[in-house]
Amino acid sequence: MIACCYNSFILLLFFSFLSSSSSSSGYVQSSIYSSLFNDGGDDTSTETKNNEGWQSIDDEYIDELKYHRTSYQHEQDLLASIYAPNRTYISMHDDRIQPSNFTYFTFKNRGTYRFILISLHGDADLYISTRDKHVTYDNYEISSCTCGIDEILIDPYVKRPVYIGIYGYSQYQISHYRLLVELVDATIPVDAVYDDQSTKEQDTSRINQKTPRVTSENKDDQQHLLWNILLWLLNVLVEALT
Numbered sequence: 001m002i003a004c005c006y007n008s009f010i011l012l013l014f015f016s017f018l019s020s021s022s023s024s025s026g027y028v029q030s031s032i033y034s035s036l037f038n039d040g041g042d043d044t045s046t047e048t049k050n051n052e053g054w055q056s057i058d059d060e061y062i063d064e065l066k067y068h069r070t071s072y073q074h075e076q077d078l079l080a081s082i083y084a085p086n087r088t089y090i091s092m093h094d095d096r097i098q099p100s101n102f103t104y105f106t107f108k109n110r111g112t113y114r115f116i117l118i119s120l121h122g123d124a125d126l127y128i129s130t131r132d133k134h135v136t137y138d139n140y141e142i143s144s145c146t147c148g149i150d151e152i153l154i155d156p157y158v159k160r161p162v163y164i165g166i167y168g169y170s171q172y173q174i175s176h177y178r179l180l181v182e183l184v185d186a187t188i189p190v191d192a193v194y195d196d197q198s199t200k201e202q203d204t205s206r207i208n209q210k211t212p213r214v215t216s217e218n219k220d221d222q223q224h225l226l227w228n229i230l231l232w233l234l235n236v237l238v239e240a241l242t
Contacts, residue, residue: 071148078149082116082180091181097124097168104134105164105179110156110192112185115164117150122175126150127165130158135165153184156192 090109097103107113117126125145129135137143144150145167154162168175 075148079118082118082149088183089180090183091179093179094120094177095166095179096174096176097166098174099168099172100170101168102127102134102136103166105166106133107162107164107181108160110160110188111183112153112155112187114182114184115152115154116180116182117144117166118178118180119148119150120176120178122172122177123147123169124150124175124177125167125169126152127167128152128154129163129165130161131163133163135163137167140165156188 117124127135127140128142129140132139142152144152166177
C-alpha cells in the first residue's frame with residue numbers, strides 16, 4: 001500500500017515537471033518568436049527608410065544631371081551660334097592666365113563690335129573701360145562675369161580706345177581662354193563722328209591754350225636776358241669813361 005502510494009506520488013511529480021517544462025518552453029518559444037518578429041519589423045522599417053533616402057539621393061542626382069545636361073546643351077548651342085559661317089571675326093586670341101591676375105588689351109576700331117570670351121578651361125571674366133587703361137574688378141564700366149561664355153557689345157558711340165581686361169578666377173589654378181572680336185556693323189553714324197571730332201577739337205584747344213603760356217614765358221626769359229646784357233654793357237662803358 002505504501003509502495004503504491006509512493007509510485008503514484010513519483011508519477012505525479014514527473015507529469016507536473018513535464019507540464020511545467022512544456023509551458024515554459026512554449027513561453028520561451030513565443031518570446032523568441034516575438035523578439036524575432038519585432039526585429040524583423042524594425043529591419044523592414046529601416047530598410048524602407050534607407051530606400052526612401054536612396055531614392056531622394058537618386059532624384060537629386062538626376063536633377064543635377066539634367067541641369068548640367070541642359071547647361072551643356074545651352075553652351076553647345078551658343079558655340080554653334082558663335083562659330084556660324086555668317087559671322088565676321090577680325091581677331092582671335094588664345095592664352096592662359098594665372099588666378100587673380102589680369103591680362104590687358106587696347107581696342108581702337110570704330111563701329112559696332114562684340115567681344116566674346118570663351119573659358120576653355122577654368123573660368124575667365126571680361127571687364128571693359130574707356131577711362132582706365134588697367135581695369136580691375138573694382139574699377140570698370142562694363143563687365144561680363146559668368147561661369148560660361150561672356151559677351152559684351154559696344155556701339156560706335158562708346159569712346160575709343162576701349163581698354164579690355166581679362167581676369168582669371170581665383171578658384172582655378174590656371175584658366176585657358178579665347179577672346180574673339182566680332183565685327184557686327186562697320187557703319188559709323190555721322191553724330192558719332194561729330195562727337196569724336198568735337199572731343200579731338202576740345203583736346204587740341206586745350207593744348208593750344210597751354211602753348212601760348214609756354215611761349216609767353218619764353219619771351220619773358222629772353223627779355224630778362226637782354227636787359228641783363230644791356231646793364232652789363234652800361235657798366236663796362238661807365239668804368240671805361242671813369
